[in-house]
Amino acid sequence: xxxxxxxxxxxxxxxxxxxxxxxxxxxxxxxxxxxxxxxxxxxxxxxxxxxxxxxxxxxxxxxxxxxxxxxxxxxxxxxxxxxxxxxxxxxxxxxxxxxxxxxxxxxxxxxxxxxxxxxxxxxxxxxxxxxxxxxxxxxxxxxxxxxxxxxxxxxxxxxxx
Numbered sequence: 001x002x003x004x005x006x007x008x009x010x011x012x013x014x015x016x017x018x019x020x021x022x023x024x025x026x027x028x029x030x031x032x033x034x035x036x037x038x039x040x041x042x043x044x045x046x047x048x049x050x051x052x053x054x055x056x057x058x059x060x061x062x063x064x065x066x067x068x069x070x071x072x073x074x075x076x077x078x079x080x081x082x083x084x085x086x087x088x089x090x091x092x093x094x095x096x097x098x099x100x101x102x103x104x105x106x107x108x109x110x111x112x113x114x115x116x117x118x119x120x121x122x123x124x125x126x127x128x129x130x131x132x133x134x135x136x137x138x139x140x141x142x143x144x145x146x147x148x149x150x151x152x153x154x155x156x157x158x159x160x161x
Contacts, residue, residue, distance in 0.1 A: 027144030027145045027147075027148050028144060028145055029142075029143045029144065029145045029146050030142050030143070031097065031140060031142070031143060033100055033139075033140060033143040033145070033146040034076070034143070034145045034146040034149055037073075037076060037078045037100055037146075038076045038077055038078060039076075039077045039078065040078060040079075041078060041079055041080075041081050042069070042072075042073045042076075042078040042079065042080045042081065042100050042101060043081050043083060043098070043099045043100045043101070044069055044080045044081065044082055044083065044099070044100065044101045044102070044103060045083050045084075045085055045089075045090030045093055045094060045099040045101065045102040045103070045104075045138075046061045046065075046066070046082050046083065046084050046085075046090075046102075046103055046104060047084065047085060047086060047087050047090060047102075047103075047104035048084075048104065049063075049065075049104045049105030049106075050063075050105060051063055051064055051105075051161055052064050052065050052103070052104065052105030052135070052161070053065050053066060053103055053104050053105060055084055060082060061082055061084075064123075064159060064161060065103040065104070065105070065137070066080075066082075066103070068103075068154065068157060068159070069101065069103060071153075071157075072150060072153045072154075075153055076149065083099060087102075087104060087106075087110075087112060090102045090104070090138075091112040091115040091116060091138065092115065094115060094116050094138055094139075094140055095115040095116065095140075095141075097140065099140075100139070100140065100146070101137055101138065101139055101150075102116065102137065102138035102139075103137050103138075105135065106118075106135065106136055106137065106138060107133045107134060107135065107136070108121050108134040108135070108136045110136070110138070112138060115138075115141075116138035116139060116140065116141055117138070117139045117140065117141045117142070117143065117144075117147055118136040118137070118138055118139070119136050119137045119138075119139065119147065119150055119151050119154055120136070120151050120154070120155070121134035121135060121136055122135060122136070122137075122151075122154035122155070122157065122159055123135045123159035123160070123161060125161040135159075137150065137154075
């Protein structure tokens, strides 16, 4: 019995070393989002949402989330390019690879989670009914290195609406 356990342990250790030797890093971005935006452009879909995102024609977005995105972009040496639209349009654009990130005061129970990955909730507010709202940003599904970098950044921030 002990021989089989050593065999299984040896196979597991050998497989782990083989994967590590291949230069595979986890988490990964199948579409290369984090690598593509670093030193380049972060395509950000924005929709207006009170203090979270304010949109004025001819000006860059203002508010809590655009400020966070600017700081995150700076941390990866990227420049945000703002693309305004409705939640529906932006979720579709994200799903189709035309955006890297969507912001707009989105809650963690957003129906767009079927189209996108979500950050961990990074702030909480109260809606007009007195209900707690846990805020998230949307990212392309499966782009886990990008999501992890953004989550780590947001975790370090002290967001108070």
